[in-house]
Amino acid sequence: MLAPMTRLWRWILVVAAVALAAFLLLPYFRPSTSAGPGTLIGAPLPELPLVNERGAPYSLASERGHILVVNLWASWCPPCRAEMPDLERVARREAARGVRVIGIDQGESGAVASAFARSLGITYRIVVDPTQRYGRAFGAFGLPTTAIVDRRGYVVRAFDGPLTYPQIVRALAPLMESK
């Protein structure tokens, strides 16, 4: 009776020692930090002070209940300019399915941002983030940076660099299917 118990205990001890070693050492071999817009995924979209083109306060909370395409841009940024017609297409074609496109200009004045948007025939909402807080909160590596936000206000996808119409629609598809 004693011999099988001893063997069992030996195995238990070996397994316990291996488990303890794995538990103690595993944290030291995991990757270190990561940053960038991807860290926003799964988190609520930050609600930071914004102003419209006339300088009046504007909050993204007023768009709650819609699927949002939040695009950080600036007039001096050539890839942003290239992407804006595709965003306009999304805004026009998908509005009926509850999609809203919001362009958040980073650090420029409302007059500059709205004049630039008008020159490109942009009709979606343009607002200004004068102190670039969204740029910081998004951990943007560059411009443009885009986040897709669900109807509850949570970020579900985030992208660095310009997107095309098919890419945006593909990212929106799961949200438009689930109402």
Add this chain to the structure above:
Amino acid sequence: MKIGVLFCIAVFAAVLAELAFPTAAFVHATWWILLLAAIVLLGSIRILRSLRRLPRRRSRAAALLALAALLVAGAAGFSNSLFAPDPRTIVAVPGARVSLPELGATLVFPDLDRVGGRVVVARGGSTESVSCRHGLYVAATLLRCRERTVVAVSAETLAGVHLTVTQPTGSTFLSPVLLMQHTQEIAGFDLPFDSFAVPAVHRVVKVVLFTAAQAQLLRGGSAHRTVLFAVDDSLGRTLRDSLGLVANGERKRVADLLLQPRIHRYPAIEVLAVPSLPALGLALLAALAALGFWLFGSRAGDPSAQVR
């Protein structure tokens, strides 16, 4: 057995020292690792030897629990000494979110305007904050706050049109908050240095920070913290009137820009490896149970003792 208990106490003391002084040089020194290993080894041998001589079941249980406590605490301290990564400091701009996969946590840095803002640690559904007074232990890591000086800059055209500030070489591209992580030697001083770009007007601006005392020496008057701006075009060519000393909060023309610096103290987070807290908790429980068995184990209640 008593000597075994002393070894056990020695291991706990050593591991608690690692916990209390995570940045001390001894934690990762070879002599410390060897000392810890020797204490665990000798203590284990001592307890195992005494095990054979213990007559009562409760005493044997106490010895086994003490051995478990010694091994678990020793392993926690040993793995921390031998494998723990070097301390690192996470310096981020206000509002930034930095993920720490090894902790399954995300650090959310506070807004610059918030006085005494704390960095929030979001883990799963819960959030805790790290202030500069109290660190936060998470599993095998201590998160500690350290305040640094940062400079928030604002750039405008001479007509007062606000311009985007970017940091092509910084950690966060779209931030007007300069983290001043580099140093530049000027007039014998090692001074915090950073740079930013104003892409709309093709300008690159170098920024050097002076304390009030240094500024007074340089300017012979003003006793405010001061920033030196040096404006170049995007090809690196120096412009006319391209150097400007600007006091904290002042708005001044430098080359063809209106620049305003605001100097702030802002938290950075030190990530320090410590012995695993869950493992230490387990070891402590085993040690307390051993103590209980040892102190309160009565001969009358012990069937093996009654047989004898």
